[in-house]
Structures are given as C-alpha cells and as structure tokens.
C-alpha cells in the first residue's frame with residue numbers, strides 16, 4: 001500500500017520515525033511529507049533515509065512531477081502524526097499553503113490525523129470546532145493520549161505511541177477498502193462516510209434496490225418502455241448509503257446519476273433485472289423493488305431491424321407474453337429475516353380506492369412493506385416531489401406527507417428499520 005506519512009511541527013515528530021519504521025517493516029511504501037516546522041525537529045535526511053523517498057515540505061520541488069496533486073491522488077492512506085493545532089485548522093478550512101496541506105486536499109483515500117499539542121490548545125473552542133468539522137467529513141481524528149507533555153505539565157495532548165497509531169492506521173486501511181464499493185468512480189473517504197456518522201440505522205446491512213423502468217426489446221433498435229425516471233429508487237439507494245448500508249443498485253434506464261458508493265448493476269429488460277436482483281438478494285438484509293417493471297414483453301425479438309413492406313396498410317402485429325413477477329419471486333425465495341419492500345402505482349376506480357387496491361396487492365405479493373403511489377393525474381412519474389402511503393404486512397397504514405423523493409426515501413427507511421432482525 002502507498003502510505004503518506006505527514007509530519008507536523010511538534011516535538012513528537014521523533015515518534016513518527018518509529019511509526020515510519022513500523023509501516024516499512026510491514027511492507028508498505030511510505031512517502032514522508034513533513035511541514036517546514038517539522039523539519040526543525042527532525043531533518044529531511046532522516047526521513048529520506050528511513051523512507052527511501054525524497055523529502056520536501058514545498059510544492060516547488062520536483063514540479064515536473066506535480067507532487068502537490070500526485071502524492072495525494074496516489075495514496076491509499078494518509079496519516080499525519082503529529083498533527084498540530086495549526087494543521088487541524090488548515091485541514092478543516094481547506095488551506096493549501098505547503099505540500100502536506102495540498103496532499104490533504106487531493107487525497108482520495110482514508111485520512112487519519114493524530115493530534116499532539118498542549119492541553120490548552122487541544123481544548124480551545126477553535127480546535128474543538130476544527131476537529132468536529134473534520135470528523136463530520138469522515139476524517140479519522142484519534143484522541144491524543146494523556147500524560148507528560150513537553151514541559152513539566154501533564155494532560156491530554158500527547159501523541160499516542162507509534163504501535164497504537166500503527167494499529168489504528170491498519171484498521172482504517174481495512175475499513176477504507178471495504179468502504180470503497182463504487183464501481184462508478186471513487187470519491188474522497190470524507191464524502192463516502194458523510195452522513196453515516198449521524199445515523200447508523202443501516203450500518204452493516206446490505207440493501208438491494210431496483211430503480212428505473214425496463215426496456216423490452218422488439219428488434220435491435222426498438223423496445224417497449226415506460227416513463228419511470230428512477231428518481232425514487234436512486235433516492236432510496238442514496239438514503240440507505242447515508243444510513244451506513246452497503247448498497248447494490250440494480251438500475252434499468254434512469255434519468256438521474258446513480259449515487260456514488262453504490263454497487264451499480266445496469267440492466268435493460270425485466271428478465272435481466274430478475275437475474276440481477278436474484279443474485280444481489282442472496283445476502284441482502286433488505287430488498288426494495290422500486291423499479292417499474294414491464295408486465296409484458298414481445299414474444300419474439302427480431303434478429304434484424306423490422307422493415308416496412310411496400311404495402312402502406314401493412315403493419316406488424318406484436319404479440320406479448322407475460323414477464324415474471326420479480327417481486328413475487330424474491331418474496332418466495334427470500335432468506336430468513338430478509339425484509340422485502342414493494343411499490344404499487346395505483347389509481348382509484350369503481351371497484352375500489354387506490355388504498356383498497358394496494359391492500360390487495362400487499363396480500364397478493366406477500367412483501368413486508370408496500371409503498372403506495374397514487375398515480376392519478378400523472379402525479380408521480382418524472383416529478384421531484386411525491387406523496388406515498390406505507391402499508392405494512394401487520395396492517396399498519398402510514399401516510400407520508402408530500403415531499404421530495406429524498407424525504408420520502410428517509411421515511412421509507414424509518415419504516416423498514418424496525419422490521420430488521422437485530
């Protein structure tokens with residue numbers, strides 16, 4: 001692994017030499033990036049000799065290699081030990097006035113900061129606020145140890161022992177790897193974990209969501225499709241990520257980008273969606289069928305583009321066959337404790353209200369929760385706002401007030417979480 005060891009200007013910089021040795025002995029490729037002040041405590045030759053890489057605190061050395069961007073971009077882990085109060089402030093505010101602060105802005109990997117300073121500085125409201133900001137963004141800021149500080153004074157502010165920092169760094173590296181799930185582009189560790197800290201309701205859960213419509217092919221260029229935009233399914237996937245879940249999004253054609261951090265499986269037809277959902281559901285805790293699946297597909301798919309004949313009245317007749325009911329199949333094969341959520345787009349008619357139809361559908365499909373969209377007068381498709389009613393298998397009916405699809409997604413997860421096995 002490529003580790004960047006940032007070193008701030010504190011007397012504890014000498015401990016970073018031992019941490020560097022531990023990383024090297026474990027086989028990691030370590031690049032040391034000290035601040036100018038750190039070099040006052042431990043000189044560049046020491047870092048260069050121990051790491052086997054050139055050492056600079058400045059963005060102006062080896063400019064042809066663009067180190068201020070490349071070092072951060074290529075890192076698998078950034079550890080800053082010691083992190084001074086000044087470095088915490090710079091990191092919290094995105095300043096980039098030397099090589100290390102540039103690395104912190106360009107890193108797309110887990111970041112661990114190990115503060116070391118006098119107790120007064122550590123407990124100052126400015127530092128407290130900076131640490132809170134960084135943690136909120138997903139940066140790991142380890143607590144300093146308590147004990148003897150540089151002078152005669154004691155208190156919290158000591159840099160933890162190198163062995164402890166080494167263990168914390170490796171643990172972060174492992175969790176960072178398992179958090180790096182997006183097949184559609186990596187993003188900073190800070191962003192990946194944003195939101196998870198405030199609400200861990202789905203932490204450790206695997207959530208599978210289908211989204212969008214399906215396309216049922218007629219020939220190589222034509223298909224039967226529907227108006228689903230995929231917004232609700234994508235909002236559900238995003239809200240699940242924010243609640244700490246591992247998310248698989250099985251996406252038919254969708255008009256909105258898939259959320260970063262989800263495993264995205266692209267499909268087109270209902271048969272492909274059934275295949276992808278069945279595979280993904282095998283180890284899932286929650287399965288949500290938010291997709292608008294075509295109930296029918298052309299019985300035959302022409303191998304070549306269907307051509308008009310000379311006869312102006314001639315038109316092909318398309319015969320349709322039923323598609324499998326994916327939701328019903330998932331319910332039938334669900335593993336113990338798995339929660340299955342379905343959607344129902346209904347309108348009231350002479351035989352009953354939308355709620356009546358949804359109640360019947362919940363019973364027919366056998367899912368744990370049914371999200372009812374009243375689609376009378378085109379209220380749902382492609383719109384940003386929606387209004388749903390949640391029907392539980394135990395007979396509970398909950399109206400969710402009108403709101404964005406993101407807000408509604410949150411309400412759906414609130415209803416799902418109590419159904420999950422502990």
Ligand code: CTP
Nearest residue numbers: 289291293295323324325326327342343344345
């Ligand atoms: N669904 C599915 N497979 C299908 C059709 C629908 O998995 N072939 C799922 C949808 O994703 C949704 C739920 O079933 O979660 C209900 O979809 P809806 O179209 O409202 O119901 P249908 O079962 O198709 O019933 P109908 O259209 O006859 O009302």
